Amino acid sequence: MVCGDWLRKRADLSPMNVALVDGTTKEKWTYKELHEQALRWAMFFQDKGLQQGDRVVVVAQNSPIFFEMMFACLKIGCVLTPLNWRLSEAEIREIALHAEPALMVLDDFSLQAFPTLQTLGFQWEPLNRVKEKINTQEFHGLIDESKPKDYLPWLMIYTGGTTGKPKGVVLTERAINWNAYNTIITWGLTEKDTTLTYMPMFHTGGINALSIPLLMAGGTVVVANKFSASEAIQLLHEYTCTIALFVPTMYHMIVEDPLFQKMPFSSMTAFLSGGAPCPHTIYEKFQQRNLPFKEGYGLTEAGPNNFSITPERAHTKVGSVGKPMLLNEVKIVNNEGLEVQTGEVGELIIKGNHMFTEYFRNEKATMETLRNGWLHTGDLAKQDHEGDYFIVGRKKEMIISGGENIYPLEIEQVLIAHPNVREATIIGVKDERWGERVIAYVSVKSPEVITVSTLIEHMRPSLASYKLPKEIVILHELPKTAVGKIDKKRLVESYKIGG
Template sequence: MRWELDWLENRARLSPNKIAVIDELTNKAWTFEQLNKRAYSTVSWLYTRGVKKGDRVALLSPNHISYFDLLFACGKIGAIFVPLNWRLSMHEINEILADCTPKVIGIHPEFEAISQQLNTVSTFLIGDANYEVQVSYSISEEISETDPLAMIYTGGTTGKPKGVVLSHQSILWNAINTILSWGLAEDDVTVNYMPMFHTGGLNALSIPLLMMGGTVVIGEPFLGEKAVETLHRFNCTTILLVPTMYHSLVQTDEFQKSDFPCMKIFLSGAAPCPMQIYEAFQKKGLAFKEGYGLTEAGPNNFYISPEDAQMNRGSVGKPMLFNTIKLVKTDGSETEPNEVGELLIKGKHSFSFYWNHEQETKETVKDGWIHTGDLAKRDEQGFYYIVGRKKEMIITGGENVYPLEIEQWLAAHPAIDEVAVLGLPDEKWGEVVAAFITFKHTYSIQDEELITYCESKLGRYKIPKLFIRLEELPKTHVGKIDKKKLKEMNIHS
């Protein structure tokens, strides 16, 4: 069954001379045939290090061609690819290594100096010299679609990172679902600034586009001005960024001056997108929309057309072709239109299990449904809207408050740059609504003015009792605002 699952082998046969991957910094490019040959050479390297089916192969690297080398090589021999978040502390990285116990770990030259601090069996330095000599090697492993292919660790914003095991099936079906639902084509080109240790960097656009025969430009690091130049240089047609990246992008002179003639669509993911981002793209007549996903499912689950995205701002759209969504209330019954419930997902793109976490797997997957812990609602037309995390819902004086609604309104204030809303403990109310705010330039306004502004849109119980001013909001390793760190500041007691 291996040849049925090895779609790179078949894509290299169908499009041998088509450019598959380009490095943004060096302009070096690889065709699909070359990409497949590199995978075979990587197989040889892994075999010489004793890697067998089921063994974990880790990688510590910034965005680099080696992510594809190791992922596709693991796919050919049945090993499990484990990309490591290089932005973590050495202690955190070693905790992950102790959990997944890799047979080998590939190290980018940028991290060679710290390789001796890694608690692992064997390390090797990655680089083109490793993979560019064609090596003939017989591969005999029988691989099932349910065999693990990759293990991506969660961000750990609600606890210690967990290894999310993704099978050949889950990665394959996420790609097929994305290609068909989103209408990806062979002439599509993207630049990937999302970290490739994250499912958004590997599975959101990169793998689907390569499967379709498109081109992925590996980008690192993200800078707004540079991103605009790169989109033009490589005639990109689509891009996925997180809201904080868009926040930076739309404020550049380069964005304001460009009409982006080749771009079909700008995509936003990983966190709900502020309305002013929508407005920035609408003013320029550019197609923009957002989606929803998680490491355990996809990460692609919804589709919305650019036209519907403008008419239904904030919506992630409707479920894609090959997955099912439902919203359930606390009693287990399904919600009616405009009622908030927990988002449940089912499909062949779902993860297999959490590595070494059997009980948490059972708590997350029930009767085949992934309980995401996210809250959402559906309107009468069937468009879905993410309301926020179940654990982030604020209960103040017995009233349910969803932080996203307040964040969207505060972010629309002309003086506010970024905002995060969460509940802080309070003896009287149980929790109080607190807004952590950064201001644009030298702006700073009094609480009374912010309260008056909120009163024009929000019910009294939703208006923040605390406005906490910061120079900068902390971010996670994928660029989302880190509410866990904000809560740990313990400003209010």
């Protein structure tokens, strides 16, 4: 199925509907304006000599202009490659060299933060200078949109690298569009929907979770940059948002903000949590206010949307991501690749037209992940007798201590239920006697009134003795990845060196 230039068609159908809003400047883009800006960017890319398959690396903070560049790349067959501007200069240099861009576009922040990117030998342009140029230029030449690009790469998103070096996930137009079809149909999105996204545009959550599906449906995407709980609450009301995705760390800050109790959120049909398993305490805060809250599951390589659950069902099945969406398949398998029984834990595998094509120049990792048409997620899950799915944790994070399988998420949920615990995470470290031992890291609200022994006593009624952490480390704040997940990799490395 070749969709063609659906942005052009959307601009024909809904020319004056608002497509994008800059949450900071309040500037708005209609669909007509977005399409025209994408054409201007496409002509600029062509003038720079870009050809089909070339990578356009973008290092820039969140802005609606990202979508102008993204649709421009689609029009001429280039691959938009957004990089994580929260990385160190050494890390971002390494990824840029791996991507081998035909052009780099850098915003003012990146020009100052990563000056050596300009010395790598790749063609580059400052974002603001290009923006001024294309806003004043006249249309010229032709953009050849007749060639089918359905199976050509459109995006390359680098993974967070929490389990190793970042990998370039190649997504075709077909994969991105099928994720959008699946989301629009299964979640019932329409042009009346509006979302607010603080999720970074170098992350699939910022691009593919809600932004692209809503733009295809004709809705509105409000793009915000630096997350603030009070600002987020205000923007949700200012633009009468109907659905929004935040990661659990953001939800922690939202429910603790005084505005959370004051605002009605009357337009919201769904608060969606993703990026990491959500603490049950967050569910409770939303249930207390009778607000629609649910959890999703996805990954850069597939979707990221794969399951659907109503807020009403999520209320009775806390922690469940629901059932598979209409246009994808899922299974839970054991180490031999056989489907497990109801209630048993196994690896979640996914199949569908929304899957990635390959890891860029990493054939080994691609073959390990894509097998017999199925994507092996590396995530552990189980299914209950009603067919609802629950994510248990990462396969690589499962701890085997004394021959017993221990799932960190179970312990984390118990720890977070303590009223004085803000965040908690569990890691496993090597142990000569037990094979591995359980270590807990927590951040607390009032350090002066909590001790390790009180936390152990809090957990004891809910957990078997072999699941209790052998050590608990209390920190002021737990380290985070660029998208707000707790950085377990850094904690493991820190523990190894005695930090």
